[in-house]
Amino acid sequence: MKVKERHVVYRWTKFRIDPPKNGSNSQFEVEAVIRVLSEDKMTYRVIPDKLLKQGHKISIGPISHVVNSKGKIRQAKVSGLPQSKDIIYPIVRNPRNMRKVARYASNANPLSQRAIAKKLDTSHTTVNKIIHGDLVMQTRKKHRGHTLKDSHTQNRKTNARELYERHLAGKRSDFAVNLKEAYFYILRLQRGAKNLFHQGPKSGSGSSHEQERKVW
Known part of the structure; x- marks a missing residue:
């Protein structure tokens, strides 16, 4: 890659940032400038523009390494010097x-x-x-459901019958009976009753299940 002579290029290697050939102190000066700009809350994209105005061309990667002290930690490992303390984040999977x-x-x-x-x-x-x-556990989808209370059950019995009589059955609802009435009719037939009648609803007096039913 061709670079203008007034620019200085830093290449991040495995253990260090290669300093320019024209002076060994430029590396530390640039690192100091990067840290100062980082403390001033400048982003990684603004810092290269600031350094470019000073004649130093550097990419975002080395800036991140300088801010996070990765170069110093690696150089300390190679030289056998005491390393700076790393930030140990809490392990969640404990x-x-x-x-x-x-x-x-x-x-x-x-x-x-x-x-x-x-x-x-x-x-x-x-x-x-x-x-x-x-934990080596297996998961499956949990289907939504709920338990009916006694009040819910009673309410649904009433609403279901009214829904059937007023909207679904129409006039046929006059001949509908509930399970209790049907069982009573069966018992009457078993006892020998020949004719079973029930009193239908009177005009304007409400639904059929509210009327008094009589069996002869």
Whole structure:
């Protein structure tokens, strides 16, 4: 790659940034400038423009390495010098969180993976890796459902009959009976009754199930 003479090119190698041939102190000066610009909250795309005005051409990759002290850590490893302390981020997939995930996932009605991730303050991907990779558990889709209360059951019985009589059956609803009435009619027939009649609804008096039914 051809570069103008007034520009200085830095090449990031495995262990160091190669300094220019015209001076060994330029590398440290540029590193100092990068750190100052980074402390001023400048982004990785703004810093190269600032350095280019000073006659130094450098890409985004080496800037990231300088800000994160990767070059110094690698040089210290090669030279055998004491290394600077790295930032150790907390490991989320630790035994404590694994036990929590196992407890949440082993319930009769387990939480979803996103709900577990929210409780552990982590991502859905991490919880998925713990379940399948660490705990070696299998997952399946949980179908939605709910249990009816007694009040719901009674309400549905009433609404279902009104829906049938008023909208579905029409005039045929006058001849509809519920299970209790049908069972009573069967018993009457078994006892020898020949004719069974019921009193139909009177005009303007509501639906047929509200009327008094009589059996002879």
